[in-house]
Amino acid sequence: MSETLDIVIDHCNIFARFVICDIISQYNITNPEEIYKTDIERDYEKDLAEWIRTGKIIYKENIYVGIENVAKGFVDMLSGKNICKAVVKY
Structure with missing residues (x-):
């Protein structure tokens, strides 16, 4: 590559x-x-x-339920509040 x-x-x-x-x-x-x-x-x-x-x-996942939680999941990911994969289920 x-x-x-x-x-x-x-x-x-x-x-x-x-x-x-x-x-x-x-x-x-x-x-x-x-x-x-x-x-x-x-x-x-x-x-x-x-x-x-x-x-x-x-494996671990941080699961955020609902489209209304996309921003929270994104901010948590950027701020280091989660140490694994972040998933938003809608």
């Missing part, structure tokens, strides 16, 4: 945390192999689903 990202990933610590964002430049890509590490994606998805199902990986 990018030389910079490759270098960062190669030098990160075990259990490093990353902020994940969409990569707008990749939206209209015609060759999926150009996207970083797609060769391991299928195994990753299968393994991750199994780990979640068996409790090997436990």
Whole structure:
């Protein structure tokens, strides 16, 4: 994907945390192999689903119910009040 990202990933610590964002430049890509590490994606998805199902990986969510709570969820996310995924259900 990018030389910079490759270098960062190669030098990160075990259990490093990353902020994940969409990569707008990749939206209209015609060759999926150009996207970083797609060769391991299928195994990753299968393994991750199994780990979640068996409790090997436990995840947390901050769930905000209702469109009226979008702003609160957004502010909580930006201010660090949640330490996990923020979800708004409407």
